[in-house]
Amino acid sequence: MSVETRQSPPTFRMPAGFNxxxxxxxxxxxxxxVPVLALLLRSVTEPEPxxxxxxxxxxxxxxxxxxxxxxxxxxxxxIVTVLxxxxxxxxxxxxxxxxxxIVFGVIILSMWTNxxxxxxxxxxxxxRTGVINRTLMAAGIIDQPLPLINNLTGVTIGMVxxxxxxxxxxxxxxxxxxxxxxxxxxxxxxxxxxxAFRRILLPLSLPGVAAGGLMVFVMSLGYFVTPALLGGTSNxxxxxxxxxxxxxLLNWGLGSAAAFILLVxxxxxxxxxxxxxxxxxxSGGI
Amino acid sequence: MKLxxxxxxxxxxxxxxxxxxxxxxxxxxxxxxxFTSWGGTTQEAQTKSWAEPFTAAxxxxxxxDGPTDYGKLKAMVDSGSVNWDVVDVEMDFAIKxxxxxxxxPIDFTxxxxxxxxxxxxxxxxVGSFYYSFVLAWNKGAVSGEPAGWADMFDLKKFxxxxxxxxxxxxxxxxxxxxxxxxxxxKLYPLDLDRAFKKLDTIKSDIVWWGGGAESQQLxxxxxxxxxxxxxGRVFALEKDGADVGVSWNQNLTAADVLVxxxxxxxxxxxxxxxxxxxxxxxxxxxxxxxxxxxINTKAKAEMPADAxxxxxxxxxxxxxxxxxxxxxxxxxxxxxxxxxxxxx
Numbered sequence: 001m002s003v004e005t006r007q008s009p010p011t012f013r014m015p016a017g018f019n020x021x022x023x024x025x026x027x028x029x030x031x032x033x034v035p036v037l038a039l040l041l042r043s044v045t046e047p048e049p050x051x052x053x054x055x056x057x058x059x060x061x062x063x064x065x066x067x068x069x070x071x072x073x074x075x076x077x078x079i080v081t082v083l084x085x086x087x088x089x090x091x092x093x094x095x096x097x098x099x100x101x102i103v104f105g106v107i108i109l110s111m112w113t114n115x116x117x118x119x120x121x122x123x124x125x126x127x128r129t130g131v132i133n134r135t136l137m138a139a140g141i142i143d144q145p146l147p148l149i150n151n152l153t154g155v156t157i158g159m160v161x162x163x164x165x166x167x168x169x170x171x172x173x174x175x176x177x178x179x180x181x182x183x184x185x186x187x188x189x190x191x192x193x194x195x196a197f198r199r200i201l202l203p204l205s206l207p208g209v210a211a212g213g214l215m216v217f218v219m220s221l222g223y224f225v226t227p228a229l230l231g232g233t234s235n236x237x238x239x240x241x242x243x244x245x246x247x248x249l250l251n252w253g254l255g256s257a258a259a260f261i262l263l264v265x266x267x268x269x270x271x272x273x274x275x276x277x278x279x280x281x282x283s284g285g286i
Numbered sequence: 287m288k289l290x291x292x293x294x295x296x297x298x299x300x301x302x303x304x305x306x307x308x309x310x311x312x313x314x315x316x317x318x319x320x321f322t323s324w325g326g327t328t329q330e331a332q333t334k335s336w337a338e339p340f341t342a343a344x345x346x347x348x349x350x351d352g353p354t355d356y357g358k359l360k361a362m363v364d365s366g367s368v369n370w371d372v373v374d375v376e377m378d379f380a381i382k383x384x385x386x387x388x389x390x391p392i393d394f395t396x397x398x399x400x401x402x403x404x405x406x407x408x409x410x411x412v413g414s415f416y417y418s419f420v421l422a423w424n425k426g427a428v429s430g431e432p433a434g435w436a437d438m439f440d441l442k443k444f445x446x447x448x449x450x451x452x453x454x455x456x457x458x459x460x461x462x463x464x465x466x467x468x469x470x471x472k473l474y475p476l477d478l479d480r481a482f483k484k485l486d487t488i489k490s491d492i493v494w495w496g497g498g499a500e501s502q503q504l505x506x507x508x509x510x511x512x513x514x515x516x517x518g519r520v521f522a523l524e525k526d527g528a529d530v531g532v533s534w535n536q537n538l539t540a541a542d543v544l545v546x547x548x549x550x551x552x553x554x555x556x557x558x559x560x561x562x563x564x565x566x567x568x569x570x571x572x573x574x575x576x577x578x579x580x581i582n583t584k585a586k587a588e589m590p591a592d593a594x595x596x597x598x599x600x601x602x603x604x605x606x607x608x609x610x611x612x613x614x615x616x617x618x619x620x621x622x623x624x625x626x627x628x629x630x
Contacts, residue, residue: 062626127509128447150493233452233494233628241629247357248453249621250386 046253053257089171154230174208335571381614413581446511452494454621521577
């Protein structure tokens with residue numbers, strides 16, 4: 001240790017706490033910034049220097065449709081996730097803490113199970129000869145199997161299930177910070193439960209909804225395994241198209257360009273969200 | 287204190303780097319090698335028929351990896367860090383990859399060439415096996431017997447989902463054209479417009495399979511009532527007692543070949559492995575285990591008679607050879623249209 005302590009003090013002063021950030025910073029630069037730059041380079045140099053990869057992507061109807069699909073799926077998944085997660089998060093926020101920690105445990109446990117295993121489990125449940133269709137048909141509720149897989153329905157079900165924890169966790173934090181007395185006050189002033197929800201609970205919980213929603217949306221944009229297994233080719237998402245370009249067509253230039261466009265769009269969305277909601281509120285500090 | 291942490295971190299990083307280098311170095315020792323194939327029942331048969339006897343005879347350890355991924359193969363060659371020594375690939379890819387400089391030439395002083403089927407041997411590849419696309423169906427879900435590819439497009443006679451190979455590769459385009467009445471000897475050059483038009487008629491009833499195990503699952507469960515499958519996968523289903531039917535009418539042959547990626551670290555071991563895999567004994571054992579046809583002309587003599595009956599060679603009547611050279615030539619152009627059509 002004596003070697004370090006004898007070093008002369010640095011002439012340039014880093015902001016306080018910078019050294020603590022260093023490990024994370026090194027990791028991000030090495031394993032994120034450098035590869036992204038390499039990707040960008042490939043997208044404008046392969047097969048020859050120029051912007052032809054971007055021109056091909058932006059000027060082609062097929063690719064436009066895949067981009068549209070990607071945003072459609074991500075939007076549907078985000079909206080459904082918010083709708084399902086909100087009541088769960090509210091229950092967790094007002095539950096006795098011993099019970100809440102058990103429910104939390106169940107939610108976290110699902111995140112620890114292998115993603116592929118969970119997606120295959122959905123295949124078994126959703127397919128035409130799967131558990132859900134067989135049960136409904138045996139009960140006489142339907143006489144033709146419902147198309148639950150290889151389409152938007154299958155992708156939405158599978159992805160909402162995977163995204164739920166990412167929505168519930170930030171939302172519980174926000175909801176717990178809301179003073180329950182405000183709702184009681186609303187009721188005392190004659191507000192109906194719905195009015196209390198719409199005018200008190202919902203506005204106060206928006207930062208949590210926005211933070212969770214953005215996370216779910218951004219993660220959904222780049223999702224690969226679940227859409228590939230539960231979706232059909234006609235609602236293909238960008239990640240799967242990139243995989244095709246790279247694995248089957250060996251067209252790294254085009255694949256890199258598509259990946260880079262996705263990255264830029266995602267970052268633009270994030271910046272927009274920061275402006276709209278404000279960085280401080282996004283991070284949960286109200 | 288902070289400085290100490292940084293110092294410790296630097297040492298940790300250095301140790302990790304060193305450890306990774308050491309691991310990489312020991313991953314494949316001088317005479318060991320890595321074989322990569324498609325997983326599932328096929329790679330199991332390759333391990334048992336080729337790798338295990340080869341290791342016993344030569345002392346060279348063969349590590350199994352997979353599944354084959356053309357993007358990964360190209361990335362390895364491009365970056366100069368090739369971890370695969372022998373790779374099982376589709377033949378049209380091998381022809382294209384050799385042109386693109388991704389493959390080592392085969393050393394035919396180490397690999398005896400005389401008995402290899404010339405259809406599946408090139409300067410940069412020796413055959414792995416050849417197979418047929420056949421029409422298979424779930425007997426419980428289908429009434430009657432589908433007789434040929436045209437029945438895949440007949441939703442009235444054979445309702446339900448049908449499953450086809452998802453990736454752009456020889457097979458589905460030809461099936462659509464044959465079903466539409468194109469004679470076998472007039473298939474090439476492929477009329478893509480006509481093929482896609484035919485495929486459009488059943489598009490919403492197609493479930494795509496991306497790998498062999500998936501195709502087996504789809505047919506065995508009845509999720510798809512009928513489909514285009516690799517004959518070896520149907521063979522494995524039958525062996526497991528699944529209730530499947532198969533039609534060899536107009537079965538379409540294509541081949542897998544074994545290649546050595548450019549810059550492979552254990553080239554000598556790789557060539558020795560190729561010699562063993564393509565030998566009459568290696569080919570006979572694999573064919574018996576998998577139901578795929580041997581590419582060594584002397585192999586069938588070493589096989590039991592009933593195993594020979596399960597091979598595509600037993601169904602040469604009406605058999606059609608998919609044109610690998612045509613596909614190698616037009617691979618990119620067909621693939622671009624294929625994926626655009628799928629995404630529609």
